[in-house]
Amino acid sequence: MTVTVRFAPSPTGQIHIGNARTALFNWLFALKNRGRFILRFDDTDAERSRQEYADQTLYDLHWLNIFPDAVEYQSRRRASHEEAVERLKRSGALYPCYETAEELELKRKIRLSRRLPPIYGREGLAYSNQDRANFEAEGRKPHWRFRLPNYRRDPFDPVRTEITWTDIVRGREMVDLGSLSDPILVREDGTYLYTLPSVADDIEFGITHVIRGDDHVTNTGVQIALFQALGATVPAFGHHNLLTTATGEGLSKRTGALSIRSLRESGLEPMAIASLAVLTGTSENVVPESDMLKLAERFDPAATSRSASKFDPDDLTNLNRAIIQAMPFEALRDRLVAYGVMGEKAEPFWMAIKGNLDRVQDVTSWWKIVTVRPEPGVTFSAEDVAFLREAFDLLPEEPWEAGTFKEWTSAIREKTGRKGKALFMPLRLALTGRESGPELADLLPLLGRAGTLARRP
Template sequence: MTTVTRFAPSPTGYLHVGGARTALYSWLYAKSQGGKFVLRIEDTDIERSTQEAIDAILEGMEWLGLTWDDGPYYQTQRFDRYKQLIQQLLEQGKAYKCFMPMSELDAIREAQMAKGEKPRYPGTWRDRTDHPDDQPYVIRFKNPLDGTVVINDHIRGKIEIANTELDDLIIQRSDGTPTYNFCVVVDDWDMGVTHVVRGEDHINNTPRQINILEALGAPIPEYAHVSMILGDDGKKLSKRHGAVSVMQYRDDGYLPQALLNYLVRLGWSHGDQEIFSLDEMIEHFDLDHISSSASAFNTDKLVWLNQHYMKSLPAEEVAQHAKWHFDQQGIDTSGGPALESVIAIQADRVKTLKEMAQISRYFYQEYDEFDANAAKKHLRPVAKEPLQLVQQKLAALSDWTPANIQAAINATAEELDVGMGKVGMPLRVAVTGAGNSPSLDVTLNLLNSEQVAQRIDKALKYIADREKS
């Protein structure tokens, strides 16, 4: 039998980190078993569901590379199927119409809670046939009155719930729309889902859904309920901890490979291995090694992984993601050095792609002014002679290579009998506008000789103006 997993978000907001991890686990298990991964949009909450949220979910999945084999399916497009099966359950006596007004049910629940009892529908209309003609009604599922539901959860082990703990669930609202728990059951059946990986907040839904599946004569999938993600303060992850939307991590400059690697280890392990390629995740992943304990989000660990991937992935691959950040910051990379060449020399100098774009602007644009501290320290009158001489030697180069550039800098220091810093630092500030950059030979090599000459002229003018003042 083909393994089929699914990710089924509700489009009421962005794709958050917890949802992305659930999607990743579902995706990895399907891939590890040579199976199928289904994407389903559970949009039955029509008032809260938005197209904007649907777009955000699809964008997040695509950015992470979690491509789906089937879908996306939309529950609102399947209402006829749900109604057909609800009618079937009514005819088979496995569901019934309930005419109890909400006010009456609320009063019953309040009285139950006042006695310390679990609030529940008492089954008033379960076996009644005296149906009024002109009153609204809901349709409830006839939950078994005895026995237990056993869930052999891949993460939590055996879970057993007595049917006496469950009341008769509403499967169709008074406006005729089906409810979440019923739609999920039908979808999982129709889509051939064999393994349901989802958050632990769904554990209470699972026995109800199993009972409905059995009433329909449908196969029961296997379940794995994943624990929640906590912030580093031990509280449930939320906006106060920083980014929780997947796309916010893109905006902040993280690579999808880093976020995936971080999320897979946030509750699952394979020995002591920390770094996993996607192929390694697929090879080693299994549901039975997901921890049942809550996991704490650690941004420092994610930053470490991001730095690792920026340095270790092919520069061309990193450049594909970095390009978005250069564009966001208004940096046109079309007329300068190849972006992958800049990535190669900047990757170990930053934590994020956003920072990489910020510090690499001088490769593609003329800077407006010098960094004040760097210029004050290094563009002094004493730097005039080294800059003029190195400018002459660089202009004389017939082959613009890192080795020749470095030789020109060395020759300048030797001829003037000064330390390398007396030449290198004024040259660095002149060319980049600031006091930090990769080694000068590769930095200047990515610029052309004309740009370098013009920028040294700019620095010499700054020194001349400083002398006048």
């Protein structure tokens, strides 16, 4: 059996880091098991689904180094869904109901007033042919409910019916079908709700493992019953915890908050996002991995906490910084050229400044500082100006190397008596215009003697 998983977003907005968490859990599970990964767009909501969002999702996944083995669209599979509906109708598992939304709400309130669970009472099963004809004559169209197997003989007398499974993330899970209403699978206009197309497609695509957010746990009990009603093998299920904002709010595609696109455009590296999306809320330390294979080695779905995990964007910056610091020049050569960093100084420049970057794009300002001039806006006291002029007069002759800065500052200390911050801060400000940054010992050979003297106040 080939392990086959799927990521099934609805193309109604840009995917965010919470969606990416689900995609990554499936992708890494497939990698670890040498399986297949299917991207399936659940685009049956014709009003809100957009091809541009589907295209953006595919681009975002590729950027995250997720490469589907197949891409499918539910909207193109209506014939398969209709076949599943007809099979359920023939078996009596799908039955028509004619109540309006108002009538259903009234029935719910009546049951609550009688201290009964507010579930559908299966009145649709009791309709006679004449009842249905009368409803049709009134212009009503039926919606169709799936009759849950939660009774012994009488469907109007549901009993506790436990559906259990071993969740690959959460361990043993159970849903009581006796506490649920028969779900609507087909609306009055003939369109489908999420459950039926999802199960029908999982069957046809041979999905062996369904890994998704834990907001679907209750759905799983119903879907297992639906797999069984269609005579199909039930896949294994796994439900990971959800990511929330730092304040505990859920993430939403509609708002665009923390979308993969916005994170990418902010200059974050894909493996910083992937590492945080996968490892946060698990027993693993959240440290960045350099590629997907290494992340897959650390990936253990069973190590995921049951409680929601708060996502702090500041953590992404820290991970991004760590990834950048570990990047060799060869891996960045072409990207650096796009920022104007090229020539014989490019590699030593990268080695000197990478430890001071939050994002690769930050090289632009440092390259300008090294090759053009210090950052403007610094003012010196008369005392510091005198000190700096004396210090610049002590610059060693070329050639310059790694030890030149130490040689220079030793001469300055001996001549002026300054040491510590009083010595180094004026030099840093004169050379770079910034109070912090790379080691001056590494920058000095890049500036050269002429370039350094040009910064003498």
